[in-house]
Amino acid sequence: MKHPPPHDKPATRGPDPTPVADDLPGLPWLHRWRAVYLFVLGCFALWVALLVVFGWLFA
Amino acid sequence: MSPLDYLVLFGTLVGIAAYGIWRTRGAHSLSTYFKGDQTTRWMVIGISVMATQASAITFMSTPGQGYESGLGFVQNYFGMPLALIIVAAVFLPLYRRLDVYTAYEFLGRRFDAKTRLLGAALFLLMRGLAAGITIYAPAIVLSTVFGWRLDATIVLSGLLVIVYTVTGGSRAVTLTQKYQLALIFGGIVLAFIVLLARLPAGLTLTDAFTVAGGFRKLEAVNFSFDVHQRYTFWSGLLGGLFLSLSYFGTDQSQVQRYLHGASLRESRLGLMFNAVCKIPMQFFILLLGALVFVFYQFEQPPVFFNEVAWKAQADHAAGPRLRALAADFAAVHAEKQQLIHAWLDAQHAGNPPAAAQARAAAIAAQAHSEAIRTETRSVLHAADPRTSTNDSDYIFITFVIDHLPHGVIGLLVAVIFAAALSSKASELNALGATTTIDFYRHVVRRDAGDAHYVTASKWFTALWGLVAVAFALFAHLVENLIQAVNILGSVFYGVVLGLFLVAFFLGRVGGTAVFWAAVAGQILVFGLYFTLNIGYLWYNLIGCAACVLFSLFLQAFIGSRGAAAPVTALS
Numbered sequence: 001m002k003h004p005p006p007h008d009k010p011a012t013r014g015p016d017p018t019p020v021a022d023d024l025p026g027l028p029w030l031h032r033w034r035a036v037y038l039f040v041l042g043c044f045a046l047w048v049a050l051l052v053v054f055g056w057l058f059a
Numbered sequence: 060m061s062p063l064d065y066l067v068l069f070g071t072l073v074g075i076a077a078y079g080i081w082r083t084r085g086a087h088s089l090s091t092y093f094k095g096d097q098t099t100r101w102m103v104i105g106i107s108v109m110a111t112q113a114s115a116i117t118f119m120s121t122p123g124q125g126y127e128s129g130l131g132f133v134q135n136y137f138g139m140p141l142a143l144i145i146v147a148a149v150f151l152p153l154y155r156r157l158d159v160y161t162a163y164e165f166l167g168r169r170f171d172a173k174t175r176l177l178g179a180a181l182f183l184l185m186r187g188l189a190a191g192i193t194i195y196a197p198a199i200v201l202s203t204v205f206g207w208r209l210d211a212t213i214v215l216s217g218l219l220v221i222v223y224t225v226t227g228g229s230r231a232v233t234l235t236q237k238y239q240l241a242l243i244f245g246g247i248v249l250a251f252i253v254l255l256a257r258l259p260a261g262l263t264l265t266d267a268f269t270v271a272g273g274f275r276k277l278e279a280v281n282f283s284f285d286v287h288q289r290y291t292f293w294s295g296l297l298g299g300l301f302l303s304l305s306y307f308g309t310d311q312s313q314v315q316r317y318l319h320g321a322s323l324r325e326s327r328l329g330l331m332f333n334a335v336c337k338i339p340m341q342f343f344i345l346l347l348g349a350l351v352f353v354f355y356q357f358e359q360p361p362v363f364f365n366e367v368a369w370k371a372q373a374d375h376a377a378g379p380r381l382r383a384l385a386a387d388f389a390a391v392h393a394e395k396q397q398l399i400h401a402w403l404d405a406q407h408a409g410n411p412p413a414a415a416q417a418r419a420a421a422i423a424a425q426a427h428s429e430a431i432r433t434e435t436r437s438v439l440h441a442a443d444p445r446t447s448t449n450d451s452d453y454i455f456i457t458f459v460i461d462h463l464p465h466g467v468i469g470l471l472v473a474v475i476f477a478a479a480l481s482s483k484a485s486e487l488n489a490l491g492a493t494t495t496i497d498f499y500r501h502v503v504r505r506d507a508g509d510a511h512y513v514t515a516s517k518w519f520t521a522l523w524g525l526v527a528v529a530f531a532l533f534a535h536l537v538e539n540l541i542q543a544v545n546i547l548g549s550v551f552y553g554v555v556l557g558l559f560l561v562a563f564f565l566g567r568v569g570g571t572a573v574f575w576a577a578v579a580g581q582i583l584v585f586g587l588y589f590t591l592n593i594g595y596l597w598y599n600l601i602g603c604a605a606c607v608l609f610s611l612f613l614q615a616f617i618g619s620r621g622a623a624a625p626v627t628a629l630s
Contacts, residue, residue, distance in 0.1 A: 023322075023323055023324060024324070025324065025327075025328065026324065027328075033147075033148070033327070036327075036328075036331055037144045037147075037148070037331075040140050040143075040144060040331055040334045040335055041140065041141070041144070043140070043334075043335045044137075044140040044141075044334075044338070047338045047339060047342075048137070048280060048292075051130070051133065051279040051280050051342065052279070052280050054277060054279065055130070055272070055277050055278045055279050055280060057268075057272075058268045058269055058271065058272025058273075058277050059272055059275075059277075059278070
């Protein structure tokens with residue numbers, strides 16, 4: 001298959017992405033991406049807290 | 060190693076190579092060669108991203124970090140969850156919408172050809188050198204196990220990796236990584252179980268943690284604002300954020316992994332899998348190193364963990380001095396062992412003052428041990444300046460070879476090679492893809508067919524493999540392998556990230572301004588690296604900030620020429 005010569009011309013502005021089923025996380029209790037991101041940040045906070053407690057327990 | 064170990068080791072190596080060749084047989088289109096068939100589910104994406112980052116270095120060097128410095132290195136990954144959220148929310152949708160092969164193709168569409176080539180060149184330089192370091196890691200294993208020359212081992216194992224990688228397309232890389240990461244996790248768990256079983260009778264896990272904590276090996280989080288300290292919460296959070304944002308958002312070896320996803324959802328969830336799992340994974344590998352430290356408080360360790368290098372000098376003029384230092388080291392170790400037993404006995408008897416006294420004496424004995432180790436390094440270096448005085452990367456493999464049962468040794472060495480092949484395949488594949496798409500197809504030959512570009516990519520992959528081998532021959536000069544990879548990344552990644560952040564968020568900045576801003580930013584980072592003494596993670600932030608601020612400044616001078624920006628995260 002031949003490719004057209006690639007150019008670095010700016011790509012055109014695409015249509016605003018509308019939420020479709022494929023773009024949703026589809027996880028139990030986490031129905032929006034914002035909820036998934038908050039869950040990830042919550043896990044991070046939990047890991048840091050556990051590490052601090054672990055170090056403190058055996059200091 | 061016994062025949063059983065060799066059988067497991069070579070069976071795995073040959074099996075992986077055969078599997079890669081078998082899965083990549085037949086013709087490829089350019090798209091399937093570089094992006095797979097884009098049907099991959101989120102778990103496999105997540106595993107592929109994790110396996111690309113977790114190379115043989117992770118398995119060998121990180122426990123050495125845990126042994127020597129404790130858990131503090133885990134802070135290096137504190138910026139990663141937030142970085143992956145930003146990549147998933149901002150970078151990924153644009154890459155998928157524009158259907159790019161490489162991240163730098165996006166820079167070309169957003170700015171111009173020279174900015175695209177600059178971003179690609181910085182990636183090739185940084186990743187090409189880092190690839191050399193990751194070839195060096197498994198070579199240490201071979202040279203230690205077989206007593207071969209390290210340089211010969213680097214060349215031979217590097218050639219093996221090149222042959223395997225050149226035959227593999229991106230899809231085969233992803234598929235094999237699934238099994239390789241399973242092996243790695245299995246290896247970590249097995250090493251943990253065997254290590255705990257080998258601790259002295261009567262020593263509970265709590266006792267082991269008490270000893271590790273007493274020697275300050277379990278202090279994972281340091282909230283100090285001192286920028287001269289290498290790992291703190293703040294440098295990990297801020298510097299680590301920029302390092303991870305660069306690595307996952309702009310490094311082709313990672314971008315190529317998640318562009319495999321069957322949909323935006325699959326790619327995003329694959330990244331979120333890493334955002335949740337990476338910190339606990341690194342914690343357990345570092346904890347493994349800290350427990351190896353505890354193990355060696357009750358078992359005599361070698362005075363220098365690179366025993367091949369030590370023995371080489373012990374047979375020559377420095378021999379008497381080295382043997383005297385080894386005898387001193389053994390005597391101090393025996394004394395320290397008694398103090399630790401007294402410390403734990405006092406602890407069990409509920410006598411805190413006696414426990415504190417014994418602990419303080421044990422810490423002093425440990426300092427004495429470290430002083431003897433330092434002097435041993437000096438003697439080795441004086442005897443032969445070419446001898447690497449860094450033995451931290453030999454700690455875990457020495458433990459495996461000296462203290463684990465046959466069969467398990469072969470399995471763990473095979474795991475290290477599996478990890479090496481896995482991450483090397485991703486790196487060389489990305490280097491080949493970037494050279495082909497961003498340079499060869501863009502600059503040299505624009506109108507060839509798929510088969511031509513796939514063939515060209517294989518040649519470029521082989522060439523990068525040879526460059527990596529050449530660089531690996533000098534990797535023994537660096538202090539610690541995994542730190543070296545991160546330092547190298549930090550010096551280059553900040554500016555590359557700056558390019559992408561300007562592309563995503565500053566629509567009024569054009570190609571000329573951002574190009575010269577990136578050049579100036581990179582020169583600034585080089586200058587600061589050689590003159591300032593600050594934690595290397597900060598260079599990610601400095602490089603990125605310099606690129607963004609310089610581009611705004613330059614654009615203000617240039618005016619609106621060339622600033623059309625149709626594709627940004629905010630468009």
